[in-house]
Amino acid sequence: MNPTIKDVALKANVSIATVSRVLNNLTGYSDQTRLKVNRAIQELGYQPNAIARGLINKRTQTIGVMFPDVSSAFSYDLLQGIDKFAHDHNYSVMVCNTDQNGIRTLKYLQLLREKQVDGIIFSSGVLKKEYYDVLDSMNIPVVLVSTQTDFANVPYVKVDDYQAVYDSVSYLISKGHSKIAMISGTEGDPIAGTPRVEGYLKALEDHGLPFESxxxxxxxxxxxxxxTGMETLLEQAPEVTAVFAASDEAAIGALSTVTRLGMNVPGDFSIMGYDDIRMAQMVSPPLTTVRQPLFDIGRIASEKLITMIETGEVVQSAIIAHSIVERQTVRNLT
Known part of the structure; x- marks a missing residue:
């Protein structure tokens, strides 16, 4: 017969309530008591019943995380930060791959409702009103990552995309480049597409450089x-000396194309990315990029969500600092 919480309490010589508080990381006991309870749990081989605990504290200790592409290096780095904080605070993570598809997003929201998750982290997409309405009816907190919204009770964690690209293009200009192209994200995307293009255009304007469509x-x-973007640029704008890509994956694609065609980076073209995913330092030559600290962003989002779950209060949004990471793909022309 499997040991029960009562067996643990008897062996540790404490009350059942104290064992429950230790299991749920609550306060009200000494370090010595915590050690006694954990020793009893280990010796008995006790496994807490998640369903029973959920009935008691009205929680499942589970959070949902929604990514448009869970296989991307961007999502992977975010997830590491989310999962680390959640795991350290006795929460499990359920990951959903929405594939930028509205129908699939709604289906996953229904699944998360059925699984009775305590909160949701929503990443990299527009929080449409139809999604918000479902979340609101679920009556659980949600935190956005690498996106934002005007809904007052939905905090977000992200970098300033406009400023990050403005600083990146200004960096290329400081290296003597005046013919700078951009491989952008999705045209019209209000989250990471349009703000990054606007940062690119404003940097050119402020440095007295004309924009070439x-x-x-x-x-x-x-x-x-x-x-594909690099092939297009080589065909229609061969005079370009530097290319800024709106993601590291796109920048690595551009680097691959230039190398495949027998040209050299940074000798023939300078290339700069955005994100600082792990692969950025593994390619040859290592990629110069603007870093958004994805692990930290994920960790902070997880912390904010769990705080909202446990306090019932809405937390403040956070803009996380970016930085330029200089490696070997940008040539100095000055």
């Missing part, structure tokens, strides 16, 4: 669209 190509932040 053929210097701007659109994609979807992917490696393949980085390849």
């Amino acid at each position: 053929r210097y701007l190509v659109y994609g979807d932040f992917s490696f393949q669209d980085g390849c």
